[in-house]
Amino acid sequence: MKKSLFSACALLSCALAFGAASCGKAEQAKYTVYAPDGATALALANAISAGGDPFDYRIIDASTIAAQVTGNNPAADFCVMPVNLASKLLGTGENYRLLGTVTNGNFYFLTAAESVSITPDNLSQALVGKTVGVVQLSNVPGLTFQSVLGENGIPYSLMGNDGAALPDKVNLKGVEAANITPAGADYYLCPEPDVSAKIKGTNGKLKYAGSLQELYGGGEGYPQAVLVAKKSVTEGDKGAVQALVSYFEGSAEYLAQAEPKEILSLLAGKRTEGLAPAFTEATLTAEVVARCSVRYTPARECKARIDGFLSKLIAVNGNFANAVAEEFYYMG
Numbered sequence: 001m002k003k004s005l006f007s008a009c010a011l012l013s014c015a016l017a018f019g020a021a022s023c024g025k026a027e028q029a030k031y032t033v034y035a036p037d038g039a040t041a042l043a044l045a046n047a048i049s050a051g052g053d054p055f056d057y058r059i060i061d062a063s064t065i066a067a068q069v070t071g072n073n074p075a076a077d078f079c080v081m082p083v084n085l086a087s088k089l090l091g092t093g094e095n096y097r098l099l100g101t102v103t104n105g106n107f108y109f110l111t112a113a114e115s116v117s118i119t120p121d122n123l124s125q126a127l128v129g130k131t132v133g134v135v136q137l138s139n140v141p142g143l144t145f146q147s148v149l150g151e152n153g154i155p156y157s158l159m160g161n162d163g164a165a166l167p168d169k170v171n172l173k174g175v176e177a178a179n180i181t182p183a184g185a186d187y188y189l190c191p192e193p194d195v196s197a198k199i200k201g202t203n204g205k206l207k208y209a210g211s212l213q214e215l216y217g218g219g220e221g222y223p224q225a226v227l228v229a230k231k232s233v234t235e236g237d238k239g240a241v242q243a244l245v246s247y248f249e250g251s252a253e254y255l256a257q258a259e260p261k262e263i264l265s266l267l268a269g270k271r272t273e274g275l276a277p278a279f280t281e282a283t284l285t286a287e288v289v290a291r292c293s294v295r296y297t298p299a300r301e302c303k304a305r306i307d308g309f310l311s312k313l314i315a316v317n318g319n320f321a322n323a324v325a326e327e328f329y330y331m332g
Contacts, residue, residue: 001036031055031233033231034064035080038039039192039292040225040277041267043080043102045101046254047247048266054240059271069228078229078244084321085138086226087310093327096228099245101302103241104293107141108195112182112202118210120218124154129169131159137174139214141305143320144222145189146172147312150217166295183204192291193283211217213293221293224308234330239264248296255294299329 033055035041041059048057068076070089080102090096109118118126134142149156151169156170165171177194182205189212190198198206213221227248232243262285273279313321
């Protein structure tokens, strides 16, 4: 009788212990990590490959990224997003903190003419009097290029609908990547993977002609996209913050050795159903991955660089970015 009672109590204790462990696992915090598809999504590949709790990765349409960090109860615990958008929506530091820079520019020049490649040393000689078709002319890449021209004292003009080019200025016109043709402009400024696709698709009639990252940062590039986190998470679960940051810190090394098919498979499993992928087997190569400039830099090391970049964007278009508060930067 005593032996049976002891066995029953032991079983009950085990059951209770197992139940408590199970409940603990079920109640483990699950943090959402959002990123827009494209170069920024590549930064998630290393984290996704690691798997496991407590992160739930979601790759979404770029046009919906703002909705994930705004409202009374924002969906994103962590989010990868353009730095200018982060400055506009979150720069007070009230609800989100900036953890670090994630991507550093993926825009390159194309030309169909027998033109020289564009470098910091020949900007004026190569471009004055020429027409440059710019993808995202009114967004970060276009404004970054305009700031480079302005800092070098090179006059430029935004071409109107009449298409008239001025002989004493760099003539900038907005274009869509899909509409880039060898005959449309002297140069184009375009993102990867479209750059490589255009070179291949035109059988070399369009050729590589320089890097915006080289013009702005001497190869270091510009702080294109950043990782932000809810302030409540940075204050309440530093372990989770450190764990996710460690994945991002390993992104450059992981992408340098991973096969493109492996990367595509990882991203496909986290992409919004029905969303056309930004990269395919035909467009994602090791060279394209390298040109997407995925490299993590913590806020304590890139704060001055971000502040300087935002000030340059504001100088070109004061409505496009905001200066941010000191509290916005997570220095942990």
